[in-house]
Amino acid sequence: MINEIMLNQTVKLIDVHSTEALSDADRDTLIEKYHLTNEILDYADDENERARFEYDEITNTYLIVYNAQNENDQTTDISQRVMPISFAIKNNQLFLFTNDATHYVKDYILSAKAHLKTVSQNETWEYIFNTFDQISSDYSDQLSETDAKRNKIQRLIKKHHSSENQILELADLQDLTTYLNTAINGNLTVVKQLELISTGNIQTLHLTKAAREHLHDALIEIEQIKNQADLSSDIIDRISNTYNNILNNRTNTTMKVLTIYTIVLSIPTIVSGFYGMNMKLPLADQKWSWIFSVIITVIMMLIILWDLNRRDRL
CATH class of the missing domain: 1.20.58 (Methane Monooxygenase Hydroxylase; Chain G, domain 1)
Structure with a gap:
């Protein structure tokens, strides 16, 4: 499904929402009407695509693949807790590619409108940077929730009330933090690429001073999230090792x-x-x-x- 939403007088949001994969009809429309290439659509439609930044000089199109969280945080498949979304920028058109589990990101773009006080030539990028901030905040909330579950397990271990359920929960937390770490590192790489390119040393990406500052703030934010994820993962690993030692001692x-x-x-x-x-x-x-x-x-x-x-x- 393709919906057009005017964000302001100059920027148009093209919301490409798929249940699972792009339909042939949507793909044809994006190619014929909006002049996107098959290569860009292949990247945007791949649910296993890693976070990346691409620029197509022929069509003057920027593509950003970014990792967002699954809206259904109760899904049993932990590998699906983090899923890629894609942004494409062509002229003053901002394309957003999502599925049912990540379509909530559209609301982040719409809510960013309140934070943009003036119209500028880089406002399209400002919508993306605001979305980066919201996604980083989601990761921070998820890590805080993970820490709360970890502390609960840790208290049970200290009280000798641990059981097989705690072992399974601890294993799930280890898997979850691994996926979160991978996703956050991928996002960090994308933001670093954008900041490097915005300096004009590699490619041309002219941003206003305010936009560059916003991009730099987004970089700092995601670096803090990465440090939080690394710390959480390290603590969970230590608790798991301690738990194994306790179980071995009990067996002995x-x-x-x-x-x-x-x-x-x-x-x-x-x-x-x-x-x-x-x-x-x-x-x-x-x-x-x-x-x-x-x-x-x-x-x-x-x-x-x-x-x-x-x-x-x-």
Whole structure:
């Protein structure tokens, strides 16, 4: 579905919303009416495309692939929690390519209109930079939520209330932070490319002073998000290692106790086995011989327990 929205007198938003992939009809319209190339549409339509910045000199079209979060944050497939969206700029037309899970980004562009007080030649880029800020804020909220879940698991571990559910939740958090880290690093690369190009050293991307400052602020913001993601990922890894050590220690303690029980309880079996044999044994024909065997058994058990305690095995 393709919708045209006038953001102001000069900038037009072309909202390209697909349920899954671009339909043939939408692709034909984008090529014939808006003169976008198949290469740009292939990049924009690929749900596995990495974050990137491209410039087509022939059609004078900029393409930005950026990572945004899935609107359905309860999806069971963690790999789908982060999905690419695409921006294309051609003349004064801003193209936004999204699907059902990322269509909320259109609202970010529309809400950015309130932050743009004056019309400038770089206002199209300002809409994109404002959207970058909103997406970075989403990542910050997601990381804060991840930290809250991590702290909950950490408290349960300290109280010895951990279970298999905590292990699975911790594994999910590790997977989620890995995907978030990858997405944030990709976005950071794109913003760095834009800042480098805006200096005019590689390609021509003329931005006003205000737009360059906004781009620089967006870069600082995403660098802070990256540091937050790195810290969160590192802490989760440390908790996971600590959890594994605790589980290993519990297993070792259980095996040690079972071994001690096995050793101690084998003594009565040995003693009674001797007196149950069909052969002449000392004091076996006395009435109080069973008391004697019990005394021997208890003495041997106490000796074993004392020796284990002496060796710090208990």
